[in-house]
Amino acid sequence: MKNILNAPFMEEMIRTTTNMYAHGWDERNGGNISMLLDEAEVKEYLDTDQVIRSIPTGFSAPELDGKYFLVTGTGKYFKNVQYAPDVNLGIVRIADCGGTAELLWGYTDGGKFTSEFPAHMMSHVSRLAVDPANRIIMHCHPDNLLAMTYVHSLDEREFTRTLWQMETECIVVFPEGVNVLPWMLCGTNEIGEATAEKMKTARLVVWAQHGIYGAGKDLDETFGLIETAEKAAGIYMKIAHLPIRQTITDDMLHQLEERFGVKGREGYLD
Ligand code: 13P
Numbered sequence: 555m556k557n558i559l560n561a562p563f564m565e566e567m568i569r570t571t572t573n574m575y576a577h578g579w580d581e582r583n584g585g586n587i588s589m590l591l592d593e594a595e596v597k598e599y600l601d602t603d604q605v606i607r608s609i610p611t612g613f614s615a616p617e618l619d620g621k622y623f624l625v626t627g628t629g630k631y632f633k634n635v636q637y638a639p640d641v642n643l644g645i646v647r648i649a650d651c652g653g654t655a656e657l658l659w660g661y662t663d664g665g666k667f668t669s670e671f672p673a674h675m676m677s678h679v680s681r682l683a684v685d686p687a688n689r690i691i692m693h694c695h696p697d698n699l700l701a702m703t704y705v706h707s708l709d710e711r712e713f714t715r716t717l718w719q720m721e722t723e724c725i726v727v728f729p730e731g732v733n734v735l736p737w738m739l740c741g742t743n744e745i746g747e748a749t750a751e752k753m754k755t756a757r758l759v760v761w762a763q764h765g766i767y768g769a770g771k772d773l774d775e776t777f778g779l780i781e782t783a784e785k786a787a788g789i790y791m792k793i794a795h796l797p798i799r800q801t802i803t804d805d806m807l808h809q810l811e812e813r814f815g816v817k818g819r820e821g822y823l824d
Pocket residue numbers: 583584585586626627628629630667668669670693740741
């Protein structure tokens with residue numbers, strides 16, 4: 555058996571949680587990540603017949619049975635993952651139609667997966683149906699996107715158009731736009747279901763007055779998606795109170811669509 559701490563997925567997870575903390579997106583225990591793992595790869599590092607604990611999830615997601623996930627622990631700090639990955643992270647296999655997570659590695663202090671496990675697992679179901687290459691669901695609390703949800707309309711078309719106008723690259727990076735949920739109680743199956751529904755049409759879902767969810771094929775791509783939206787929100791928060799003298803027009807956005815071979819969300823551009 556190879557040492558799991560040297561597995562590429564583990565190193566990438568440690569690098570990413572450390573980087574997200576450094577960006578200020580994950581204060582205290584804020585934020586959580588789940589990464590879908592390849593069974594054959596897991597078997598290089600773990601005896602998958604050795605279940606340490608079976609943890610009830612409280613929801614159903616039959617599509618995920620038999621799938622393996624590396625998941626951040628509830629109450630754990632991203633800044634500490636690099637120093638004690640086995641305490642702050644866990645590897646689980648989903649069973650019983652989504653109702654059980656079989657712990658195969660990690661959470662060594664008796665902990666368990668993030669309280670946002672329903673939103674993560676239900677979002678994986680949504681994204682895998684759109685794109686089988688989707689492996690990552692990432693949640694965090696970036697300042698500017700969060701700030702924007704206090705002062706900007708939460709209408710998805712308006713929110714998306716503002717972000718697209720704040721930085722030329724935005725429409726190229728997230729042409730489908732961002733979806734937005736109003737404030738809801740976090741950690742519940744209800745917000746999980748609502749997030750998963752929004753994940754059917756976009757890889758970014760803003761949780762008003764809370765944070766953002768991103769989805770993607772790997773940690774770099776998903777991080778970059780959130781990073782780009784957060785950068786745009788930062789420009790917005792810098793200029794929103796100033797007289798605007800020029801902007802990125804719909805004509806310019808159409809030029810970007812053509813140049814980069816992307817198509818903005820239907821009906822979002824005039
Ligand atoms: P967890 O510590 O349970 O992952 O919760 C953090 C968080 O961001 C809740 O939305």
